[in-house]
Each structure stands twice: as structure tokens, then as C-alpha cells.
Amino acid sequence: xxxxxxxxxHLIKTRGQxxxxxxxxxxxxxxxxxxxxxxxxxxxxxxxxxEEEERQRGNFPDRFSGHQFPxxxxxxxxxxxxxxxxxxxxxxxxxxDQPQHFGDGTRLSIL
Amino acid sequence: QKEVEQDPGPxxxxxxxxxxxxxxxxxxxxxxxxxxxxYSRKGPELLMYTYSSGNKEDGRFTAQVDKSSKxxxxxxxxxxxxxxxxxxxxxxxxTNAGKSTFGDGTTLTVKP
Numbered sequence: 001x002x003x004x005x006x007x008x009x010h011l012i013k014t015r016g017q018x019x020x021x022x023x024x025x026x027x028x029x030x031x032x033x034x035x036x037x038x039x040x041x042x043x044x045x046x047x048x049x050x051e052e053e054e055r056q057r058g059n060f061p062d063r064f065s066g067h068q069f070p071x072x073x074x075x076x077x078x079x080x081x082x083x084x085x086x087x088x089x090x091x092x093x094x095x096x097d098q099p100q101h102f103g104d105g106t107r108l109s110i111l
Numbered sequence: 112q113k114e115v116e117q118d119p120g121p122x123x124x125x126x127x128x129x130x131x132x133x134x135x136x137x138x139x140x141x142x143x144x145x146x147x148x149x150y151s152r153k154g155p156e157l158l159m160y161t162y163s164s165g166n167k168e169d170g171r172f173t174a175q176v177d178k179s180s181k182x183x184x185x186x187x188x189x190x191x192x193x194x195x196x197x198x199x200x201x202x203x204x205x206t207n208a209g210k211s212t213f214g215d216g217t218t219l220t221v222k223p
Contacts, residue, residue, distance in 0.1 A: 004154070031209045042117075042199055042213030043155070056210055090154055097208050099145055102154035 002027060004103035006091050012109045013081050021076040021106045025093030032074040033100065034066060035090040043090055049074055078108075086110045114138050117200055117214025126223050130187040134200035134214045137181065141202040144176050145211065146185045149197045158198075159185065190221045 005024045013019050025032050031050045035043035045058035049068035068074045072093075078085055088107050092100035117134045124130055132146075143162055147155035159174040161167045167174045173186040183202075187194055197218045201211040 033209045040215070042115075042201075042215045043211075045210050045212070048207075048209035050209065056207065058210075092209075092211075094208050099143070099157055099160045100209070100211060101157060102147075104152075104154040107152075 004091055004093050004101055006089075006103040006106050008106060009104070010107045010109070012111060014111050015081055015083060017081050018077065018079045019081060019108060021078075021089050021091075021108075023074045023076070023091030023093075023103060025072050025074070025091075026101050029093035029095045029101070030072050031094050032068055032072065033092045033094075034074070034076045035092065036060070037088040037090055037105070039087075046076070081110050083110050112137065113215075114212050115200065115202060115214045118217055119215065120217035121220065122217060123220045123222065124190055126190060126192060126221055128190050128221070130190050130194070130219060130221075132185040132187075132198050132200070132217050132219070134183050135181055136183075136202055136212075138202075138204075138212070139181070140204045141212070142205040143203050143208075144174070144183050145201040145203075146172075146174055147199040147201060147213075149199060149216065151196075155199055155201075187219075190219075192221050192223050195220050
């Protein structure tokens with residue numbers, strides 16, 4: 001039973017560019033959430049997708065957007081990248097009231 | 112002030128020691144409490160998941176929740192070098208399983 005899978009593992013971009021990160025949820029899960037984890041800090045909630053709609057959003061600017069597909073997979077898009085966007089981006093999935101399970105993340109470096 | 116505060120550490124203990132990891136929170140709407148373990152360059156791995164006040168035991172791990180004091184703990188008995196990792200407490204409101212609020216983690220090193 002595959003867990004949450006994310007791609008790519010590592011990305012290097014320059015300021016001003018755009019990036020797309022991808023996530024496949026754990027089998028049986030229909031809710032996908034994205035988190036940003038800066039070095040030495042805990043994950044910060046970006047947004048949550050359920051039934052292909054953004055249901056809740058954390059304190060992140062509109063440069064951060066997402067999408068959920070009919071097969072429950074999801075994408076996170078970040079436009080106009082800033083140096084401060086360098087972080088580990090984590091995808092988590094869950095079903096109903098069950099706890100979230102996380103992927104190993106995409107490490108994004110902005111030069 | 113952050114909604115969830117976690118003892119920052121780092122912690123270094125000898126193999127076999129009992130480890131105590133602690134978090135406090137300010138949002139009384141938090142009803143579910145989790146502990147995750149995160150190894151270097153990996154995602155958080157769910158260790159414990161609790162709802163009510165009291166203790167929950169799973170092998171060498173015990174999670175303790177005191178809602179009246181807004182305080183949660185994770186105890187690790189007979190600690191092993193393989194327990195060396197960063198431990199994250201997390202919590203969420205009853206109606207939103209898709210949004211968790213995390214502490215900043217405590218890094219634990221267990222020395223052989």
C-alpha cells in the first residue's frame with residue numbers, strides 16, 4: 001500500500017520563476033493538504049483540498065495556488081518565487097476524521 | 112505568540128533513558144493531538160494520535176494529554192539510538208482533520 005508520494009524530490013529555481021509540485025495521496029484518502037516547513041521550524045499550513053475545491057487556507061499570499069484532480073492527486077503552484085520561499089514543501093492526506101499522513105516532501109531552493 | 116509552543120531542546124540522552132517531550136497550546140478549540148517523528152530529509156511520520164485527556168500507550172511510547180492545563184507530553188521508555196530524530200507535536204480542531212497546527216519540534220539524540 002503506497003503512502004503519500006511527492007515529486008520532484010528536490011528543485012532549484014531562481015527568483016521570479018514559477019514552480020509546480022505534485023502529490024499523490026495515500027490509497028483511500030480523499031483530502032490533501034499542503035504545508036511549508038522552513039529549516040528548524042514546524043510545518044505551516046498552506047491550504048487544503050477536498051472534492052477538487054480549496055476548503056481552507058492558511059496565512060499565505062495568492063502567489064501560492066493549488067489544484068486537486070478527480071483521482072485526488074494534487075498540485076501546488078508558486079509564482080514569482082522569492083528567496084524566502086526556500087523550504088521543504090510537504091503534502092499530507094487523510095480520510096474523514098483520521099489523522100494526516102505525510103510524504104517526504106519536495107525541497108525547494110531559490111537562488 | 113504561537114498557538115503551539117514546544118520545548119526547543121535539543122535533547123541528548125544515553126541509551127535506555129526515559130525521554131519526556133512537551134508542548135503547550137493556547138487554542139481551547141484543539142481537540143485532537145498528534146505526535147510525529149521526523150528523520151533528517153524525511154517527512155513527518157505519525158507516532159501517536161489521541162482525542163481525550165489522559166494517557167495512551169503504544170509500545171515504548173506514551174502520549175499524555177491534559178486539556179485543563181493545555182499541556183501534552185510524549186514519553187519514550189528504554190530509548191534507542193534509532194529514536195534519534197526530531198519530534199513534532201501537532202493538534203487540530205474537531206471539525207477539520209485537514210489542518211493541523213505544529214510545534215517547532217524537539218531534536219533528540221540517543222547515544223549508545
